[in-house]
Amino acid sequence: MAGAESGRPPAPGEGVKPFTPEKAQEIVMSLQQPAVFCNMVGDWPALHWNVKYLSVMLDGKTIQFRLGLKTVDLVPQFETRCSYVEATLEEFLAWSCGQPSCLSGPFSCYDSSKYWAYADYKYIARIFEDKPEIFQDIRWSDFGFPGRSGKESTLWIGSEGANTPCHLDSYGCNLVLQVEGRKRWHLFPPGDTSFLYPTRIPYEESSVFSKVSVANPDLKHFPKFRNATAHVVTLSPGQVLLVPRHWWHYVESIDPITISINSWIELDADHEARVEEAITRMLVCAIKSAENPSDGDLWLNPTEVEATSHEMNLQYLNQAVSAYIKCQKTSVSEQAHSSSTGAEQRTGASCKRKRREVGCEPDGCRLLTHGFDFSTSKAEELQKIPFGPHLIQVLPQPQEMGSMGAVAVESDGRDLPCENEGEHIGKLRRRRKELVMSNDCEMPAHQMDSDSSPCTSQTALSTNDLLDCLVNPHVINLVARLLLERTGV
Template sequence: MAAPDSSKPFSPAETQRILHHLQQPAVFLNMTCGWPVLHWTAEHLSDCLGDKLVRFRLGKKKEAHTPLFETHCSYVEAKLVHFLSWNRDQAGTDVGPFFKYPKSEYWAYADYKYIAILFQDQPSMFEHVKWSEFGFEGRNGRESTLWIGSEGANTPCHLDSYGYNLVLQVHGRKRWHLFPPEDTVNLYPTRIPYEESSVFSQVDVLNPDLRRFPAFQEARAHTVTLQPGQVLYVPRHWWHYVESVDPITVSVNSWIELEVDDVARVSEAVTKAVVSALKSAPSDDNTDDWLNPTEEGVASHNDNMQYVNMAVRASAQRQQGLCHSKLTQDPRDTQPVKRDSRGQIRTNSDLVRDSALFSVPFGPHLIPVCCQQEYSPETRGVTTKDLEVKSSRNCNAQTPDDCTANSDAATKTKLASAVNHGKSECSPGLTQYRPCDHADVASEKSSEDYEEPVHTTITTNDLLDCLVHPDIIDRVTKLLLERHTGGPPEINPGCGKSQPQLIIM
C-alpha cells in the first residue's frame, strides 16, 4: 500500500473504506495535489504524441431529441495539433482531416483512449496518475483511459454493467448528469447499439421527447460540473450522460471491475446470443450499424452459444459451492455472502460492525452529488445549472459553505417556482429515494389534442427491444438455470434460503 500522505484529506486505507460505503455519486477534492497528470493539457499531450494519429469521434451540435450513439458519428484519424488548430478556428492553419467538419457545427472527442496503448513507447507517463493514493496499490495510468474533447462533446446516456468509475478531471470542465439504478425504467434501456459492458438509454436526456418517453418525467437527475483536480466516483449501475462545457477538456477515467454474479453472466450471454442472431440475419430493415465501435466484433452463433453454456455451468458450480458452504456455515449467520470491491468475502459481522462504526465523512473534501431537480417541462431548461464545487486545483482547504451548489439567482427562482408547482425535491445528502409527484403529460392535454394511435410497422429493432427487455432476459435466465441446474437461481437445492439477485440488463 502507498505510504500515507499527510497533505491529503484521506489516506489510501480511509479512501478505500469510503468507497466501500458510498451509495451515491460523490466528488473527492484535494486528493490529487502533486499528481503530474494535472499538467496534461491538450498542448502538452500534443507535444508528447507528436505525429501519432489519434481517432476522434465527431457529432453535430444540433438538438435532435434522440441520442447520438457512437454508431451514428463520423470518425477521423488526426494529430492532436490538428485538433488544436481546428478547435481554435485558426484561419489558414493545417487542420488535417478536420477540414470537412465546420467547428460551428461539430464537436470532436478522442474518447476511450487506453493510456497503456497511447503511450506504450513512453511508459514513464503511466506514473503520472496515482490511483494508489485512493487505495489501489500499484494502479496508475496503465489501467486508465484518456478523454480529450471540444465544447459540446458528449457520451450518450448509459450505465456500466460490471463495475464503477473513478474520473479525474484534468483540464477544463465536464458536466455529469447521473440517474440512480431505480430510474432504469424511466430511461428506456436499449441494447442497440450493442455493447457487452454497457446499456444505453433511448432518451436524449437534455432534450427529451416526452411524447415518446413520458416516464422520463419521473427521472431524478443528479448533476455536477467536475472541475480540474477533482475526482468523481460513479457507482455501479448509475446511469450517466457526460458533456464538455469548456473549449477543451481532458480527463482520465479508471474503471474498477467488480466480481459479477454468475446469474448476471448468464443473462448477458443470453442477451448477446439473441441480439447477434437477429441482427446478423439479412433483412430489409437490418441495415443499421448495430455493434458499438468499442466492441471487438460479431461472434458467431456457435461461439455465443458456447458462452451461454459456459455461463450456465459456472452458475451451477457456484450454486454447488454455496450449498456446501451453507451446510458448514454458522446457523446464526443467515445472510448471503457479500464481497468488497476487490472480491474479498465480507462476513456479516464485518458488515454490521462497519455500518455501526462508520459514516461517510461528507464535508469540505468529499461532496455528495445530490438530486438537484426532476427533468420536468418546467425545469428542463435549467438543468445545466448544477452542483459546481469550487476548483481544488490549488488544493486549498475549503469551508463547508464552499460545498454548496453555485447557481445564479435566476436558476434558483426557476427551481423554486417548479417546486411550488408541485414538483417535490429529493432529499439532500445521502439521498433517500422516494416517489416524486409528477403530473402526467397526457393528463395536461385537452380532449381536442387527442390523436388516434397510428399503427407502424414493427421492425427488427422493435422486436429486439422487447426480447431483451430486462424482465424478459431475467425470466429466460431463470428458466435456463432451472432446466440445467436442478432449480431456480435464487434457490439452492437442499439449502433453503434465496440468494441475492443483481440488476439484470
C-alpha cells in the first residue's frame, strides 16, 4: 500500500508474501531440518527495533546483561561462569561503542574489547508490560499462528562475541527473526546427541547443555564430537530461522550490535517431554541439594534462581503426568470418532505418541528426536517442501571438514538469493524470576570446578559424574515411559 501511494515499486515484503500463512505453518510443523525464510517479514514494524528505538520505548528502565570473556576456552562459557549487571540500553550502547562516559556506571569494570554483553531471553510481555501496543509489531500470524505476537516472544540484544552455549530445547520448535546485525548459528541434528556429550549441569529446566565448547572443541576429552555434523548459517536482518525440535544450537553475535526476536511453537510431543523434565528436576534437585554447599559447585543456572523443594517437584511431576494422560484420552476419543482415513491426519493434529526416528526401537531406547511420523506419505510430503529463494535449506558442512571447520564453512545471509498469556510463554518454562546480582566487579572463576571441568584429572567419581549418568536423556526417557506405564496409558 505504501509503495503504491508513493509511486515507487513495492519494497520486498510489502507485496505478496512467498508463502500463505497456511503453507508457512505446514512447513514449520513438518520440516525436520533447519531452514531460513526470506521475504516474509518486510512489513513487520519490529524490523525497525534498533537499540535507540528500544531505549526510548523502555524509557530508562534497566535490564539485566550477562557478561563474558571474548577469549574462547576449551570449556563452554556457561551462564554460571558469567557476571551480570543491571543497565539501561543507553548505557549498553555507549559501552559497546567504547565511549568515555562508560568509565563510570554498570559497565565500568568491563573493557568492551575483552568482554561481550548479552541481554538474552527477555520476555517482551514483561519488559514492555506498560506498552502492550508494541506486541503487535511482531506478527507470527504470517507463519500460520494467529494471535501470536510479541506477547509470546522473547528479545535478545548483544554485542559482538555474545553467545549462547551449545544446547537443545526440550520443548517446541523455534522461529527466530533477526532484526539488527548478524548471528552465526551452529546447528546439530538430534541424532548427534551422543556426540555432543549432553549434561544437565548447570541445571536449567528445558535446556540440555553440551559439554563441548563448539567454537574450540577439546577433542582429547570429547573425541566423539568429530562425528557430529554441523549445519552452519549466518542469519541476517529480515530473515527468519526455523530451528526444529531437539536440534542442538550454538549461537554467536558477529556484528557490533545484534537484536533478534524468537517464539517457541508448542508441539504435541511437549507433553511427554514435560514429564521427562519433571523427573530430571526431581533427581537433580534432590541429589545436588543433599551435597555439601561448601563444595562451591555452581550447578544451578542463574535463570532458575533456586532449587525447588521435593514436595514442589513431586507436584510438578504429577501435573505433567496428568496433562499427558488428558491429552492421550483426548486423542483416543478423537480417533474413535474419525473415519478410516483419519490415519492420515496432519502433523500436530493429535497428541498421540508419534513414531520415532529411523533406528530407534519401540522399547523406548531412543535419542532425542523431532517426534513426527516418518510414514511413507509424510516422506513424500516433505519432498514437496518448496525450497528455493524464499526458503533456504541450512545444509551440513562438507564431511571432510569435520566439526572443526564449523566457523569457516557457512551459508552467509549476504550471499543468500533473498532480501532482506502472561507467564505461559517462550519455551513453556516455569516463570523466570529476576536474579539479584552483586555489584561486584570481579568475574566468577573462569576455571570450572573439579566436578565440571573435563580438563581436571579426577581421582574419584563426583556427584556430577553420577548425575550425568542418571539424567542422561536416554535414561530419563526410559524412566518416563516406565512411569507412564504405571498410569495405564
